Amino acid sequence: MTSEIRFIADCMLGKLSRWLRICGFDTLYYRQISDLDLLAQAEQENRVILTRDHVLLKLSQQRNLKTILITYDLWEDQLKQVVQELNLKTPSQVLRRCLNCNEPLIKVDKTQIETQVPAYVLDTEREFSLCPRCGKVFWPGTHWVEMRRSLNKLFGEEK
Numbered sequence: 001m002t003s004e005i006r007f008i009a010d011c012m013l014g015k016l017s018r019w020l021r022i023c024g025f026d027t028l029y030y031r032q033i034s035d036l037d038l039l040a041q042a043e044q045e046n047r048v049i050l051t052r053d054h055v056l057l058k059l060s061q062q063r064n065l066k067t068i069l070i071t072y073d074l075w076e077d078q079l080k081q082v083v084q085e086l087n088l089k090t091p092s093q094v095l096r097r098c099l100n101c102n103e104p105l106i107k108v109d110k111t112q113i114e115t116q117v118p119a120y121v122l123d124t125e126r127e128f129s130l131c132p133r134c135g136k137v138f139w140p141g142t143h144w145v146e147m148r149r150s151l152n153k154l155f156g157e158e159k
Contacts, residue, residue, distance in 0.1 A: 005025060005048060005086060005088070006025070006026040006027070006028075006045065006046065006047045006048065007020055007025055007026070007027040007028065007047055007048050007049075007050055008027070008028040008029075008038060008041055008042045008045075008047040008048070008049055008050070009027060009028070009029045009049075009050040009051070010033075010038060010049075010050065010051040010052065010053055010056060011029075011030065011031055011032060011033065012051070012052045012053065012070075013029065013050050013051070013052065013070060013078065014029060014031070015075040015078075016050065016070065016075050016078040016079060016082070017029035017050075018075075018099055019075055019079050020079070020082070021097045021098070021099050021102055022094060022095060022097075022099065022147060022151075023079075023091040023093075023094060023151065024091045024092075024093030024094060024095075024096045024097060025091070025097075026097070026102065027097075027102060028041065028047065028102060029102075035053075035055065035056050035059055036059075038056070039056075039059060039060060039063060039065065042060070042065050043063060043065060048066045048067070048068065048086070049065055049066065049067040049068070050067075050068050050070055050082065051067060051068075051069060051070065052069070052070050052071075054069070057069050068081070068082060068085055068086075070082075076150075076154060079154055080154050083154065083155055088155070089155065090151060090152060090155040091151065091155075094144075094147070094148060094151065095129070095138060095140065095144065095147075096129075098131035098133065098134060098136055098138075099136075099138075100131070100134055100136055101131060101133050101134045103131050103132060103133040103134070105129035105130060105131055105138060106129060106130055106132055107127070107128070107129055108128050108129065108130045108137075109128075110122055110125075110126070110128055112128075112130070113128050113130060113137045116135075116137050117137055117139070121139060121141070125139040125140070125141065127139060127140055
């Protein structure tokens with residue numbers, strides 16, 4: 001399911017964009033982009049627009065583009081709004097996209113990244129992923145458990 005819905009977020013939704021990427025959703029985010037460029041990209045790539053801007057909402061509605069007006073200030077509430085409005089389920093593809101550039105991550109052997117991570121991480125972790133675009137290395141460390149707990153709570157599946 002995560003590969004079906006793709007998003008583009010306006011410049012006011014950086015943290016929400018990051019959490020959508022954590023969930024595995026293809027989410028574009030630019031710190032600066034004109035409304036017209038954002039609309040054109042959403043239309044060309046069939047992306048759901050996420051915005052807090054009423055002018056952008058009106059422009060997107062004129063073009064019949066799927067748009068969600070984000071009404072909350074906190075990322076947790078914003079993510080919950082998107083989940084509820086699109087009836088999304090708890091993602092199974094957590095941490096499969098680069099949090100910085102949105103590129104799908106590739107699994108790599110630790111020998112491929114041994115000079116890029118601290119020795120302790122190399123000794124204690126078994127699974128590593130690499131962003132082929134920006135070169136950032138990811139692994140399911142202790143933060144992963146807390147992120148999963150937060151997502152389960154937000155998706156209404158807290159145990």
